[in-house]
Amino acid sequence: MSTFRAVVIDKTEAxxxxxxxxxTDSDLMDGDVTVRVTHSTVNYKDGLAITGKxxxxxxxxxxxxxxxxxxxxxxxxxxxxPGDAVILNGFGVGEGHFGGYAGRAxxxxxxxxxxxxxxxxxxxxxxxxxxxxxxxxVQALERFGLTPDRGPVVVTxxxxxxxxxxxxxxxxxxxxxxxxxGRPQEAEYLKGIGAAEIVDRAEFTGQVRPLAKERFxxxxxxxxxxxxxxxxxxxxxxxAVAACGLAGGMDLPATVAxxxxxxxxxxxxxxxxxxRAERIAAWDRLAKDLDKDQLAAMTxxxxxxxxxxxxxxxxxxxxxxxxxxxxxx
Ligand code: NDP
Numbered sequence: 001m002s003t004f005r006a007v008v009i010d011k012t013e014a015x016x017x018x019x020x021x022x023x024t025d026s027d028l029m030d031g032d033v034t035v036r037v038t039h040s041t042v043n044y045k046d047g048l049a050i051t052g053k054x055x056x057x058x059x060x061x062x063x064x065x066x067x068x069x070x071x072x073x074x075x076x077x078x079x080x081x082p083g084d085a086v087i088l089n090g091f092g093v094g095e096g097h098f099g100g101y102a103g104r105a106x107x108x109x110x111x112x113x114x115x116x117x118x119x120x121x122x123x124x125x126x127x128x129x130x131x132x133x134x135x136x137x138v139q140a141l142e143r144f145g146l147t148p149d150r151g152p153v154v155v156t157x158x159x160x161x162x163x164x165x166x167x168x169x170x171x172x173x174x175x176x177x178x179x180x181x182g183r184p185q186e187a188e189y190l191k192g193i194g195a196a197e198i199v200d201r202a203e204f205t206g207q208v209r210p211l212a213k214e215r216f217x218x219x220x221x222x223x224x225x226x227x228x229x230x231x232x233x234x235x236x237x238x239x240a241v242a243a244c245g246l247a248g249g250m251d252l253p254a255t256v257a258x259x260x261x262x263x264x265x266x267x268x269x270x271x272x273x274x275x276r277a278e279r280i281a282a283w284d285r286l287a288k289d290l291d292k293d294q295l296a297a298m299t300x301x302x303x304x305x306x307x308x309x310x311x312x313x314x315x316x317x318x319x320x321x322x323x324x325x326x327x328x329x
Contacts, residue, residue: 004103065100130161
């Protein structure tokens with residue numbers, strides 16, 4: 001039986017380990033479609049799984065990697081046949097089911113989406129869960145009825161993966177994008193992908209007042225904690241903030257003042273269990289509105305060998321934009 005390389009997280013008496021191993025098909029979990037993985041990516045959640053900083057791995061051993069793109073090798077589902085190009089993000093893959101950091105993956109057909117027209121497999125992974133989540137945030141703000149004429153939109157964690165794609169999509173939709181970052185050296189990068197203004201993230205880490213000066217009509221927040229609480233207190237009357245992340249912490253030290261005195265809405269965003277129709281609509285929007293040159297500007301490609309180190313880097317806030325991992329040919 002042929003073998004393939006995989007990253008495997010395991011639990012020993014000494015704690016969680018993470019390293020490369022050779023696996024065979026018989027090591028894979030149940031599913032009706034087997035995919036030859038060509039590309040994956042590194043999201044913040046992958047970093048948390050690799051480092052064990054949060055309990056993302058829900059079984060041991062586990063192949064991490066919440067995103068993958070590849071080619072169907074065999075299928076018991078009438079929906080897919082060998083040779084089909086597919087992508088996957090979410091559904092607990094890379095958490096409770098073996099994920100994308102392996103030469104092969106066996107998956108449930110209902111988790112798979114055909115590779116969108118207009119994106120290569122590598123570009124799909126450049127978008128990945130982070131970019132997919134960014135478009136869900138933008139669509140949530142739009143569904144709430146917000147339009148660029150209402151005022152500026154703030155994006156926190158702007159130089160990260162979710163943030164970078166959100167900046168580009170919001171700028172393309174005509175918003176005045178205020179990019180909040182702790183990395184002033186990335187100002188030119190952020191302007192290049194559409195930011196109109198750069199602000200130091202320290203502006204949002206001070207003590208939270210119930211209400212502060214109204215600055216933003218909308219927000220996309222991937223940081224959480226004090227940052228999200230401050231953004232809410234600065235959101236204009238009838239504005240909204242789409243909250244998707246916790247890079248700064250899981251708590252929310254806010255008051256209800258923005259909700260009950262300014263009618264501000266907090267829109268929660270989850271990408272993992274996003275239903276299929278929403279998924280397809282989100283990928284269509286990405287294919288239509290995400291400029292390929294900007295996507296390239298925010299993407300760094302790394303070899304499979306470098307994925308564990310990249311996972312450690314992302315939880316330290318050292319990764320700019322998006323990473324594509326070349327898994328195999
Ligand atoms: P990245 O690491 O690429 O981006 C996070 C960014 O947040 C960093 O680049 C940095 O931006 C900022 N940041 C990091 N640490 C801190 C801190 N301590 N205080 C303030 N800002 C900080 O991660 P992703 O973009 O992949 O993910 C972002 C968040 O969104 C994560 O929490 C992730 O778990 C979550 N997420 C949620 C999803 C969902 O379904 N709800 C799906 C995908 C992601 P800068 O340097 O510009 O300040």
